[in-house]
Amino acid sequence: MSVHPSIVPVVGIEVKFKNMVYPVILAPGFIAELNAVTHTEDGIVFGAACTLSHMGTVLKEAVHRLPPHQTQVFQAILEQLRWFAGQQIRNVAAIGGNIMTASPISDLNPVFMVVGCKLTLRDKDGSREVQMDDSFFTGYRKTTVRPQEILLSILIPYSKKCQFVSAFKQSPRREDDISIVTAAMSAMFSPGTDIVKDLRLSYGGMAPVTVLAKKTANRLLGRQWGEELLQEACSSLAEEMSLDPSAPGGMVTYRQTLTLSLFYKFYLTVLQKLRLQGLSVQEVSSECLSATEIYHPETPSSIQVYQAVPEGQNQDDMVGRPIMHLSALKQATGEAVYCDDVPLYENELYLALITSTKAHARILSVDISAAEQCPGVVCCLFARDVPGSNITGVRQDETVFADGQVTCVGHIIGAVVADSQLHAQRAAKAVKIQYEELTPIVTIQEAIAAQSFYEPIRTIQNGDLEAGFKQADHILEGEIHMGGQEHFYLETNVTLAVPREEDGEMELFISSQSPSDSQSFVAKALGVPANRVLVRVKRMGGGFGGKESRTTVLSTVVAVAANKLKRPVRCMLDRDEDMLITGGRHPFYGKYKVYVVHLSF
Numbered sequence: 001m002s003v004h005p006s007i008v009p010v011v012g013i014e015v016k017f018k019n020m021v022y023p024v025i026l027a028p029g030f031i032a033e034l035n036a037v038t039h040t041e042d043g044i045v046f047g048a049a050c051t052l053s054h055m056g057t058v059l060k061e062a063v064h065r066l067p068p069h070q071t072q073v074f075q076a077i078l079e080q081l082r083w084f085a086g087q088q089i090r091n092v093a094a095i096g097g098n099i100m101t102a103s104p105i106s107d108l109n110p111v112f113m114v115v116g117c118k119l120t121l122r123d124k125d126g127s128r129e130v131q132m133d134d135s136f137f138t139g140y141r142k143t144t145v146r147p148q149e150i151l152l153s154i155l156i157p158y159s160k161k162c163q164f165v166s167a168f169k170q171s172p173r174r175e176d177d178i179s180i181v182t183a184a185m186s187a188m189f190s191p192g193t194d195i196v197k198d199l200r201l202s203y204g205g206m207a208p209v210t211v212l213a214k215k216t217a218n219r220l221l222g223r224q225w226g227e228e229l230l231q232e233a234c235s236s237l238a239e240e241m242s243l244d245p246s247a248p249g250g251m252v253t254y255r256q257t258l259t260l261s262l263f264y265k266f267y268l269t270v271l272q273k274l275r276l277q278g279l280s281v282q283e284v285s286s287e288c289l290s291a292t293e294i295y296h297p298e299t300p301s302s303i304q305v306y307q308a309v310p311e312g313q314n315q316d317d318m319v320g321r322p323i324m325h326l327s328a329l330k331q332a333t334g335e336a337v338y339c340d341d342v343p344l345y346e347n348e349l350y351l352a353l354i355t356s357t358k359a360h361a362r363i364l365s366v367d368i369s370a371a372e373q374c375p376g377v378v379c380c381l382f383a384r385d386v387p388g389s390n391i392t393g394v395r396q397d398e399t400v401f402a403d404g405q406v407t408c409v410g411h412i413i414g415a416v417v418a419d420s421q422l423h424a425q426r427a428a429k430a431v432k433i434q435y436e437e438l439t440p441i442v443t444i445q446e447a448i449a450a451q452s453f454y455e456p457i458r459t460i461q462n463g464d465l466e467a468g469f470k471q472a473d474h475i476l477e478g479e480i481h482m483g484g485q486e487h488f489y490l491e492t493n494v495t496l497a498v499p500r501e502e503d504g505e506m507e508l509f510i511s512s513q514s515p516s517d518s519q520s521f522v523a524k525a526l527g528v529p530a531n532r533v534l535v536r537v538k539r540m541g542g543g544f545g546g547k548e549s550r551t552t553v554l555s556t557v558v559a560v561a562a563n564k565l566k567r568p569v570r571c572m573l574d575r576d577e578d579m580l581i582t583g584g585r586h587p588f589y590g591k592y593k594v595y596v597v598h599l600s601f
């Protein structure tokens with residue numbers, strides 16, 4: 001297979017979030033050579049497009065079949081895979097994709113690096129082999145692979161007698177989470193001894209690339225695997241794996257500590273294995289040995305405890321009865337129909353939002369010429385296209401579309417309607433907006449300093465505060481701050497607006513906790529009485545308060561588009577769009593002053 005420079009193997013994140021457009025995309029999953037698995041004398045060669053699930057199945061089979069000393073590397077990879085994303089991701093993510101993404105927190109690259117996996121690269125002129133060592137990753141998300149090359153395969157070697165390999169991952173959540181620090185370690189011993197012949201320690205999450213702690217490893221060569229080695233390893237790692245206090249990712253002290261903790265786990269694990277080989281090594285207390293246990297969670301189960309209703313309670317009286325959520329079974333099996341599952345209407349279009357990239361700015365110009373040239377585009381919409389009132393929101397202080405000025409990042413400026421989501425989103429990104437930036441007010445404290453308040457200011461006062469404080473025996477003062485939060489409903493905001501034939505009638509399918517808000521705001525934007533707007537909400541995939549008034553931000557825009565085009569228009573926000581435009585639960589800041597008087601009874 002030869003590769004042309006303008007062709008790239010599939011590129012999810014680059015296209016989605018980095019605005020890259022690749023004219024030709026290669027689907028490695030369909031190329032036989034990239035999916036082959038070959039068992040060789042040295043190990044197993046996996047085609048770069050083999051999925052992680054497939055790799056797991058092959059490795060498990062090998063672990064079952066081969067003597068344990070040969071499968072140390074495979075077992076370490078299997079242990080990492082257990083904590084790697086979720087099953088759905090593992091079913092589609094490829095080994096090659098994980099290597100080539102060159103993520104500094106990849107969970108597999110540290111293992112591949114400590115055991116020196118061999119990569120076969122190919123371009124139109126031929127193949128070459130490179131070893132995955134510390135020269136492979138040349139910078140943040142960069143490798144030595146040349147632009148015209150593709151990764152063809154990876155050889156994962158068998159482990160050798162007297163070699164022990166372990167891999168570790170520490171993440172905020174146990175399941176389906178990215179690593180804070182991830183590590184793999186390999187120690188080789190002179191036969192029949194506990195003298196270190198070769199040692200490799202690799203860490204992810206400690207630098208812009210996966211690194212090898214070479215200095216520490218070299219210092220420990222020829223040493224006995226015991227307490228002294230442990231002490232030296234820890235002080236050496238603390239020096240070698242240091243982080244700048246401002247290192248991206250934060251948690252600097254924690255991450256540095258983890259490099260030692262994970263080595264300690266490895267130290268104890270190896271000690272155990274050496275003992276099992278009959279060597280007399282340092283005794284370890286049973287308390288410490290728990291660090292070597294591999295954690296395997298059990299499938300969670302639960303019991304609902306409830307009180308039986310009194311005998312004779314009327315069958316129709318539901319109070320106290322353990323009633324299952326009406327949709328529970330459908331939701332658990334995936335049969336429940338959500339708003340975006342409503343089948344496509346004939347002639348339906350898709351909408352994407354054009355949003356502000358500035359926190360506070362005047363809009364100087366909006367250039368839609370490039371967007372209009374994009375495939376599938378039907379029209380662009382702005383404030384001038386709102387037939388009724390562009391003023392909206394619970395407090396009537398928001399706009400359907402920004403009109404001349406934006407007041408937050410994500411402020412909706414316009415929308416593009418096209419024949420598909422992909423086309424609409426691409427065109428929306430092609431709209432060029434020029435701004436004149438103004439000073440933003442971001443925090444509540446900044447708003448107080450600037451005397452920027454929502455009117456009217458509400459006050460509840462009871463009694464004479466001034467007199468009260470004068471007679472106080474104690475006064476307590478302080479302040480409380482709570483950060484804003486994302487509601488994080490599973491189903492993002494969605495609207496399907498279907499214009500009906502008569503009198504500007506509009507039917508909306510939305511996911512909302514407050515359909516009446518959507519009804520009245522949409523009616524106002526369309527300039528029709530509320531009874532012309534029919535809102536349907538079948539169920540929600542979560543709301544938590546985030547789908548009360550904020551749903552209307554999207555539904556008004558989609559309704560305006562459907563009204564203008566007289567065609568059904570749909571928009572389901574991607575997660576990043578939803579987080580960008582809805583605003584979430586706002587932060588709170590409060591100052592309190594309380595007085596106390598001694599009362600004698």
Ligand SMILES: Cc1cc2nc3c(=O)[nH]c(=O)nc-3n(C[C@H](O)[C@H](O)[C@H](O)COP(=O)(O)OP(=O)(O)OC[C@H]3O[C@@H](n4cnc5c(N)ncnc54)[C@H](O)[C@@H]3O)c2cc1C
Pocket residue numbers: 008009010011012013014028048049083084085086089092093094095096097098099100101105106107108149150151152176177178179
């Ligand atoms: C929800 C989620 C959870 C995740 N959790 C984890 C985790 O726990 N641990 C972890 O390490 N990672 C995790 N990841 C990252 C994940 O492992 C990678 O995104 C995945 O392995 C990439 O594989 P892919 O097949 O999707 O690659 P793609 O996205 O298709 O490709 C990634 C990059 O590699 C290039 N590429 C792909 N194949 C080749 C090839 N054969 N030759 C040359 N270049 C190639 C592509 O052009 C692209 O630039 C997670 C990702 C998601 C979305």
